[in-house]
Amino acid sequence: MLLQTTITGLAIGGIYALMAVGYSLVFSILNFSNFAHGSVIMLGAYAGYFVLTRAGAPFPVAIAGSMLAGAVIGVANERLAYKPLRVRNARPLYFMISAMGVAIFLENLVYATLGAHFYSYPEVLGRSIVRIGEASIGVLDLFALAFSSVAITGLHLFLQRTKSGLAIRACSFDMTVASVFGIRLDRVVGLVFAIAGALAGLSGVFLGMKYMAYPTMGWITNKAYVAAVIGGLGSLPGAVVGGIALGLLETFVSVYVSSIIRDVFSFSALVLVLLAMPNGLMGKYVEEKI
Amino acid sequence: MYIQGVLTVAMINIISATGLAVFTGFTGLFSLGHAAFMAVGAYTSAILTYFLGVPYVLALVAGVLASSVVAALVGYPTLRTRLRGDYFAIATIGMGEATRVILENLKITQGARGLPGISQYTTLPVAAVAAAIVLALARNMLASVYGRNAVAVREDAVAAEMSGIHLLRTRMISLVFSAGCAGLAGGLYAHYLAFIQPVMFTMVQSTQITAAVVCGGTGSLTGPALAAFVFTVAPELLRAAHMWRLVIYGLMLVLIMVFRPQGLMGYRDLSWSTFSTLAARIRRRTPHGKR
Amino acid sequence: MANAETRFSRVSRPAPEREGCEGGGTPVIAECIGLTKLFGGVRAVSHLSFKVDEGEILGLIGPNGAGKTTVFNLLTGFYRPTSGSMLFRGRDLAGLAPPAIVGLGIARTFQNIRLFSNLTVLDNVRSVLYRHAPYGFAQALIRSPRVRRDERRVREKALEYLEEVGLAGRAYDRASHLPYGLQRKLELARALALEPVLLLLDEPAAGMNPEESMSLVGLIDHLRRKHNLTIILIEHHMDVVMSLSHRIVVMNFGEKLMEGSPEEVQTDVRVIEAYLGEEYASAYRR
Numbered sequence: 001m002l003l004q005t006t007i008t009g010l011a012i013g014g015i016y017a018l019m020a021v022g023y024s025l026v027f028s029i030l031n032f033s034n035f036a037h038g039s040v041i042m043l044g045a046y047a048g049y050f051v052l053t054r055a056g057a058p059f060p061v062a063i064a065g066s067m068l069a070g071a072v073i074g075v076a077n078e079r080l081a082y083k084p085l086r087v088r089n090a091r092p093l094y095f096m097i098s099a100m101g102v103a104i105f106l107e108n109l110v111y112a113t114l115g116a117h118f119y120s121y122p123e124v125l126g127r128s129i130v131r132i133g134e135a136s137i138g139v140l141d142l143f144a145l146a147f148s149s150v151a152i153t154g155l156h157l158f159l160q161r162t163k164s165g166l167a168i169r170a171c172s173f174d175m176t177v178a179s180v181f182g183i184r185l186d187r188v189v190g191l192v193f194a195i196a197g198a199l200a201g202l203s204g205v206f207l208g209m210k211y212m213a214y215p216t217m218g219w220i221t222n223k224a225y226v227a228a229v230i231g232g233l234g235s236l237p238g239a240v241v242g243g244i245a246l247g248l249l250e251t252f253v254s255v256y257v258s259s260i261i262r263d264v265f266s267f268s269a270l271v272l273v274l275l276a277m278p279n280g281l282m283g284k285y286v287e288e289k290i
Numbered sequence: 291m292y293i294q295g296v297l298t299v300a301m302i303n304i305i306s307a308t309g310l311a312v313f314t315g316f317t318g319l320f321s322l323g324h325a326a327f328m329a330v331g332a333y334t335s336a337i338l339t340y341f342l343g344v345p346y347v348l349a350l351v352a353g354v355l356a357s358s359v360v361a362a363l364v365g366y367p368t369l370r371t372r373l374r375g376d377y378f379a380i381a382t383i384g385m386g387e388a389t390r391v392i393l394e395n396l397k398i399t400q401g402a403r404g405l406p407g408i409s410q411y412t413t414l415p416v417a418a419v420a421a422a423i424v425l426a427l428a429r430n431m432l433a434s435v436y437g438r439n440a441v442a443v444r445e446d447a448v449a450a451e452m453s454g455i456h457l458l459r460t461r462m463i464s465l466v467f468s469a470g471c472a473g474l475a476g477g478l479y480a481h482y483l484a485f486i487q488p489v490m491f492t493m494v495q496s497t498q499i500t501a502a503v504v505c506g507g508t509g510s511l512t513g514p515a516l517a518a519f520v521f522t523v524a525p526e527l528l529r530a531a532h533m534w535r536l537v538i539y540g541l542m543l544v545l546i547m548v549f550r551p552q553g554l555m556g557y558r559d560l561s562w563s564t565f566s567t568l569a570a571r572i573r574r575r576t577p578h579g580k581r
Numbered sequence: 582m583a584n585a586e587t588r589f590s591r592v593s594r595p596a597p598e599r600e601g602c603e604g605g606g607t608p609v610i611a612e613c614i615g616l617t618k619l620f621g622g623v624r625a626v627s628h629l630s631f632k633v634d635e636g637e638i639l640g641l642i643g644p645n646g647a648g649k650t651t652v653f654n655l656l657t658g659f660y661r662p663t664s665g666s667m668l669f670r671g672r673d674l675a676g677l678a679p680p681a682i683v684g685l686g687i688a689r690t691f692q693n694i695r696l697f698s699n700l701t702v703l704d705n706v707r708s709v710l711y712r713h714a715p716y717g718f719a720q721a722l723i724r725s726p727r728v729r730r731d732e733r734r735v736r737e738k739a740l741e742y743l744e745e746v747g748l749a750g751r752a753y754d755r756a757s758h759l760p761y762g763l764q765r766k767l768e769l770a771r772a773l774a775l776e777p778v779l780l781l782l783d784e785p786a787a788g789m790n791p792e793e794s795m796s797l798v799g800l801i802d803h804l805r806r807k808h809n810l811t812i813i814l815i816e817h818h819m820d821v822v823m824s825l826s827h828r829i830v831v832m833n834f835g836e837k838l839m840e841g842s843p844e845e846v847q848t849d850v851r852v853i854e855a856y857l858g859e860e861y862a863s864a865y866r867r
Contacts, residue, residue: 101543108536267384274367434721435714442708445697454683
């Protein structure tokens with residue numbers, strides 16, 4: 001039971017981490033909470049579903065398709081809703097409002113056009129179960145865990161080893177200085193939103209497979225924001241740690257306490273972490289330059 | 291009768307929009323969960339009148355206090371950091387979820403089924419008087435040192451702090467006032483509909499308040515009040531489908547941020563200072579004005 | 582400042598006399614002892630020690646990146662020092678929050694002007710006059726007679742401070758609509774309104790032409806006398822620093838390079854070296 005709960009928790013935590021990393025990546029560059037991230041995840045789930053069912057494509061194609069869709073939507077979102085604000089150096093509050101607007105717009109557009117219908121993914125991976133000792137673990141959970149680890153490791157290597165990754169890191173350190181050194185901001189920001197969107201698409205597929213695709217599923221992704229804050233806003237390792245911690249916490253609470261008050265627990269965890277550590281678990285104390 | 295109902299709801303929405311205007315428009319912070327403060331106010335006051343027979347006005351006051359206390363508990367850990375308005379916004383999402391879960395599972399709130407049969411004390415005159423009072427209090431607050439501190443923090447948190455203004459205290463005061471308004475709106479709403487349910491106080495409700503404040507204009511009280519009125523009445527007139535209304539709200543938020551971030555009546559025309567001079571001007575023009 | 586170096590002309594103007602300092606017994610009002618601030622591995626300020634006497638203007642100069650503004654950020658509680666201590670009237674400032682430090686009597690201006698830009702000139706000053714509006718929240722809500730009275734006083738006070746820097750005529754303009762030089766003066770008025778004992782001025786003459794900056798010199802000296810201020814002045818306009826300062830601390834790479842009278846500083850080879858490089862210094866030596 002303990003092992004099974006832990007692995008389920010890790011799997012959910014992995015998806016949370018995947019969502020939180022995309023959100024945190026954007027935060028580290030533009031310094032605002034991209035509340036539209038959840039909607040991109042939701043659209044990713046729909047994209048994956050339609051590629052699988054309507055196009056009848058195999059699972060890997062569905063994943064690629066929804067990552068591509070997520071990347072395109074992410075970039076379009078930035079260009080239309082954030083870039084005009086970025087250009088005139090608007091305050092973070094305005095970015096947040098704009099992001100919120102995008103989230104409300106996309107979610108309700110899907111609701112209005114596709115309806116509140118729950119689209120349940122075909123059983124690609126089956127409901128097969130792997131037995132490890134006493135524990136029976138869903139293949140889906142293992143897959144989710146594996147995919148999130150690979151994606152996050154890939155992102156890490158990309159940021160550390162490539163020139164574009166270096167440009168992103170430079171921008172997250174100081175955008176103005178980075179642009180002085182000839183880094184093209186538009187391209188870097190576009191790249192960041194493409195990566196965040198692709199990660200959103202990927203997590204959307206797994207969320208869709210686990211919980212089905214429906215318009216308001218973006219609100220599950222609120223957990224991503226909570227995870228990112230717990231881990232430390234803007235820190236990628238923090239997002240991973242926060243996501244996994246939250247996934248584990250929720251699963252253990254569901255199993256050992258009550259699944260109904262699970263969300264109350266995650267919210268309390270957020271408040272408690274912020275009380276003890278105002279910058280999150282791994283957030284460094286950021287001193288603004290004046 | 292129907293028109294009266296719409297107007298009553300409009301007055302109630304003006305109250306919650308005024309509260310959020312103080313928090314977002316004047317203090318520069320974002321909340322995604324003001325509906326949760328409404329819920330706390332609604333349930334507190336409804337339970338008091340329904341189960342305990344507490345007088346209506348006292349119950350409303352209790353609702354205001356309850357939502358202020360909840361706001362203070364959420365605000366204290368999340369509003370401390372100098373430049374991170376995001377913490378509070380994210381915490382309000384969590385708070386919205388937590389509030390819903392708690393309301394759906396408590397015995398006294400009767401879970402998801404909701405509380406039917408609340409006495410219908412809120413009439414149009416009651417709501418209108420409440421709205422007028424709230425607007426006046428908000429105006430007074432904004433024309434005082436508390437409002438000035440809030441605006442200074444919105445304009446430049448660093449410069450404000452370096453000028454000796456306590457960030458946390460200032461933000462907390464705005465938040466508690468704002469949540470108090472939401473709590474009052476919730477209490478009035480419960481006693482207007484005579485029936486409340488947890489699903490009434492979700493993102494949709496929060497979105498409507500936010501849209502009114504953002505469209506009405508940052509740093510303006512009359513703008514958001516006007517917008518709250520229009521946003522309540524217009525959909526009734528147009529009979530717009532619920533979800534398309536939200537699609538439009540979302541689009542409006544983005545378009546306003548992109549093209550006119552200060553909103554329809556941005557601080558330039560009706561900042562707190564010009565507001566008082568305007569009020570003075572109006573008072574001069576109409577000698578028998580407000581008493 | 583691009584042309585800070587070219588402004589490094591040798592000005593020999595007698596330092597303004599200091600009142601209130603009889604004999605050698607001038608009380609020290611502020612003191613930094615071994616002040617150090619690290620950012621990651623970078624030493625922004627390193628073992629910096631200096632004293633400020635009551636009533637004096639202490640110039641703080643040095644090339645860009647020498648750590649001057651960091652000293653201000655430490656003194657005002659924006660940063661916490663990595664090590665070392667800062668005493669103000671005998672009290673250790675380390676660990677105090679900025680509002681507490683303002684309460685003790687330290688105010689500042691900013692290198693990159695930080696006004697409340699959507700507010701009027703008057704409201705920028707009113708915003709910091711909270712000490713003159715000590716009424717409670719409930720009174721504010723009902724706008725009691727006391728509130729009205731206090732607010733009238735706040736307004737008068739604000740206009741007085743604007744008058745002092747010559748901005749009373751523009752009280753109702755939006756702060757962001759003021760020309761650059763006047764924005765600096767508004768920042769000065771806002772800092773004065775905090776009724777400080779020690780005023781930290783971070784490049785008050787930046788972006789001003791020579792005439793404007795000389796009129797600023799007169800204004801600062803006038804304000805110092807009138808309000809009994811002690812001032813630490815960061816400035817790249819050498820004529821401003823040299824004519825205002827009683828003493829000058831020169832910083833380079835976070836450390837104190839030297840300290841002395843304006844005359845001593847202007848003729849010191851190390852200072853010239855720090856500003857203009859080795860070559861000029863050796864030419865100067867010859």
